[in-house]
Amino acid sequence: MAKILMKGNEAIAEAALRAGANNYFCYPITPQTEVAEYLAKRMPDFGGVFLQAESEIAVGNMLFGAASTGKRVFTSSSSPGISLMQEALSYMAGAHLPVVILNIMRGGPGLGGILPAQSDYFQATKGGGHGDYRILVLAPSTLQEAVDLTMLAFHLADKYRNPAMIIGDGMIGQMMEPVEFPEKYIESDLPAKTWAATGASGRKPLIIKSLFLDPYALERNNIALKEKYDQMQREEVRFELYKTNAKNRILIVSYGTMARICQTAIDALESEGISVGLFRPISVYPFPHSQLREEASRANIETVLTIEMSMGQMLEDVERAVAERKPVKFFGRTGGIVPSPEEVTEEIRKLLDPKPAPMKSRKG
Amino acid sequence: MPGVVIDKNHCKGCELCVKACPQKILSMSREITLRGYFYAQMHDPSRCIGCRICAITCPDAAISVHHHGQMYLLFEY
Amino acid sequence: MQDTHTTFARPEGLTDVVTHYCPGCTHGVIHRLVAEVLVELGLRERTVGVAPVGCSVLAYNYFNTDFLESPHGRAPALATGFKRLRPDLIVFTYQGDGDLASIGMAEIIHAANRGEKFTTIFVNNAIYGMTGGQMAPTTLPGQVTSTCPFGRDTQTTGMPIRMVELLATLGTPSYLERVAVHSPAHIIRAKQAIKKAFAYQKEGRCFSLVEVLSTCPTNWGITPTEATQWLDANLKAYFPLGIFKQPEGLK
Numbered sequence: 001m002a003k004i005l006m007k008g009n010e011a012i013a014e015a016a017l018r019a020g021a022n023n024y025f026c027y028p029i030t031p032q033t034e035v036a037e038y039l040a041k042r043m044p045d046f047g048g049v050f051l052q053a054e055s056e057i058a059v060g061n062m063l064f065g066a067a068s069t070g071k072r073v074f075t076s077s078s079s080p081g082i083s084l085m086q087e088a089l090s091y092m093a094g095a096h097l098p099v100v101i102l103n104i105m106r107g108g109p110g111l112g113g114i115l116p117a118q119s120d121y122f123q124a125t126k127g128g129g130h131g132d133y134r135i136l137v138l139a140p141s142t143l144q145e146a147v148d149l150t151m152l153a154f155h156l157a158d159k160y161r162n163p164a165m166i167i168g169d170g171m172i173g174q175m176m177e178p179v180e181f182p183e184k185y186i187e188s189d190l191p192a193k194t195w196a197a198t199g200a201s202g203r204k205p206l207i208i209k210s211l212f213l214d215p216y217a218l219e220r221n222n223i224a225l226k227e228k229y230d231q232m233q234r235e236e237v238r239f240e241l242y243k244t245n246a247k248n249r250i251l252i253v254s255y256g257t258m259a260r261i262c263q264t265a266i267d268a269l270e271s272e273g274i275s276v277g278l279f280r281p282i283s284v285y286p287f288p289h290s291q292l293r294e295e296a297s298r299a300n301i302e303t304v305l306t307i308e309m310s311m312g313q314m315l316e317d318v319e320r321a322v323a324e325r326k327p328v329k330f331f332g333r334t335g336g337i338v339p340s341p342e343e344v345t346e347e348i349r350k351l352l353d354p355k356p357a358p359m360k361s362r363k364g
Numbered sequence: 365m366p367g368v369v370i371d372k373n374h375c376k377g378c379e380l381c382v383k384a385c386p387q388k389i390l391s392m393s394r395e396i397t398l399r400g401y402f403y404a405q406m407h408d409p410s411r412c413i414g415c416r417i418c419a420i421t422c423p424d425a426a427i428s429v430h431h432h433g434q435m436y437l438l439f440e441y
Numbered sequence: 442m443q444d445t446h447t448t449f450a451r452p453e454g455l456t457d458v459v460t461h462y463c464p465g466c467t468h469g470v471i472h473r474l475v476a477e478v479l480v481e482l483g484l485r486e487r488t489v490g491v492a493p494v495g496c497s498v499l500a501y502n503y504f505n506t507d508f509l510e511s512p513h514g515r516a517p518a519l520a521t522g523f524k525r526l527r528p529d530l531i532v533f534t535y536q537g538d539g540d541l542a543s544i545g546m547a548e549i550i551h552a553a554n555r556g557e558k559f560t561t562i563f564v565n566n567a568i569y570g571m572t573g574g575q576m577a578p579t580t581l582p583g584q585v586t587s588t589c590p591f592g593r594d595t596q597t598t599g600m601p602i603r604m605v606e607l608l609a610t611l612g613t614p615s616y617l618e619r620v621a622v623h624s625p626a627h628i629i630r631a632k633q634a635i636k637k638a639f640a641y642q643k644e645g646r647c648f649s650l651v652e653v654l655s656t657c658p659t660n661w662g663i664t665p666t667e668a669t670q671w672l673d674a675n676l677k678a679y680f681p682l683g684i685f686k687q688p689e690g691l692k
Contacts, residue, residue: 049525049526054547060518062522064519065523066523066525068489199506207507208510380669414448419449423465423466423473424469431448
């Protein structure tokens with residue numbers, strides 16, 4: 001299959017269609033509106049439903065209704081819009097409904113900015129809405145990976161009957177790279193969707209709900225959810241190592257496009273004889289805790305450096321994984337600022353060879 | 365001859381049927397159901413005209429209306 | 442032995458579960474009307490209902506149809522998502538005045554405006570029942586509720602909202618009627634309106650909404666019989682009954 005040069009937002013949209021998800025509800029928001037615009041034109045080729053709703057609140061709830069039919073459904077939005085969907089996500093998780101959400105993250109909090117950020121990590125991985133639930137979160141760092149993970153997300157959402165989210169940032173959405181789509185989309189077997197509402201013809205009526213007024217029934221629902229999350233923890237952890245070896249002095253932990261910037265920095269330092277490795281989580285829920293602990297615990301690692309485009313959110317998961325076996329440092333930029341590879345190499349140099357701060361002249 | 369059957373399990377003693385009956389032949393019992401409601405009952409079955417107004421009014425669908433032999437329904441429902 | 446014929450029975454569209462509704466609450470009447478209509482139109486087996494948050498949050502236990510349970514106010518969005526993907530199934534939302542006219546105002550207006558082909562049964566009893574009798578957007582001026590204990594002051598809270606009139610101003614064709622269920626004659630008329638609403642959906646014609654003026658004896662603080670009289674004397678005056686929009690374009 002030939003490679004096509006595509007914009008991230010459009011590549012992800014196409015990937016969803018190829019995964020059999022031809023039902024899309026949306027609301028425009030920068031920097032992901034191209035997903036909607038692409039699908040508005042492309043959906044007729046796939047014979048599905050394209051609907052621009054009145055708000056992201058409506059989108060989230062339309063997804064609940066649409067997912068109840070058993071068909072594959074999805075949406076795309078950006079940070080403030082994802083906030084509005086939290087109620088619906090909580091309800092969908094509680095009702096065991098599959099859905100895929102794409103979050104092209106922008107600067108926050110509040111209206112924030114429209115440039116790339118990674119400041120929705122907490123929102124994505126720690127629940128976001130109310131109640132004891134989690135969503136499966138995948139973080140691509142290249143457009144090809146975005147395509148592959150999007151197609152995987154639909155499979156996982158159906159496998160676990162749980163919402164799944166792809167978090168990209170403004171760069172993933174806006175940049176262009178060559179991508180290829182599989183000739184034929186092959187996935188392993190999934191159980192039949194006997195839970196879908198189809199009309200009570202020849203069977204007892206079924207109810208898709210998250211309400212359990214009896215506390216014992218509600219606890220049972222929560223335990224059932226937990227069992228799914230435990231299974232995700234066992235089976236769906238994904239991560240990648242870059243240039244990790246026994247000469248590394250520093251282990252960088254970074255995800256998404258930030259990780260690619262770190263890779264460039266690592267390559268630059270390698271040519272100077274400085275060895276740094278990168279641990280790149282691909283699934284941020286379930287987070288690769290034990291795998292990171294193992295890498296960080298190697299004798300050669302002096303420091304673990306978490307680099308994010310935020311004020312330090314994945315940092316907390318990294319600290320938890322490293323469990324004080326090594327010092328954990330943080331470098332980040334926020335507001336929509338994307339660190340350059342030079343800033344990253346500078347941070348690494350400071351860690352490896354801390355110099356005293358230069359004396360300030362009286363002129364400041 | 366028409367008559368009604370009031371399901372004691374569903375009746376909540378709201379008394380709307382008592383008021384609605386044009387023949388004034390429904391009234392509340394002096395006993396309570398298992399749920400603690402006084403239930404409605406027909407105290408003069410011979411005057412029932414099978415109009416179904418009690419059943420139409422009942423919020424709990426507790427009333428069913430039957431008849432033996434020929435019956436002409438005066439309105440479509 | 443003469444034949445026994447049944448001229449009125451509990452409809453097959455209702456389960457046998459005893460409802461949790463208060464004695465005299467007309468939710469029960471409206472449930473029965475919807476159930477009867479679904480069976481009479483032959484739609485029960487391909488109907489999916491959407492339950493709201495409110496007194497009728499447990500509606501899914503009382504109907505013999507599949508059901509989705511919606512967050513507060515969002516039922517029209519759920520119905521939109523479902524009906525768009527399964528236009529062959531019959532979808533209805535069943536909502537109270539808080540669910541539809543307060544938190545769900547955006548969802549109902551936009552669903553009606555897009556002309557989504559589902560049916561909404563809107564139960565208007567001028568109060569919030571489930572949460573214990575607070576003011577609703579439909580509460581009458583001067584009416585006492587737990588959050589306007591001195592009577593609704595229109596200076597600070599505005600006038601009650603007339604939903605069918607509001608939705609009737611939209612350009613998209615729809616069927617909008619307001620009925621009441623406080624007396625047998627009104628109940629019979631209400632059933633006809635509900636039947637028409639579902640018939641339009643069966644045809645795939647348009648959005649349909651029936652606003653049903655209802656009683657809430659418990660939170661109005663009066664007996665069920667007094668509540669029907671209060672509705673007749675007060676609610677009907679502010680919320681006039683009748684057809685406000687038909688897809689044929691005539692009023």
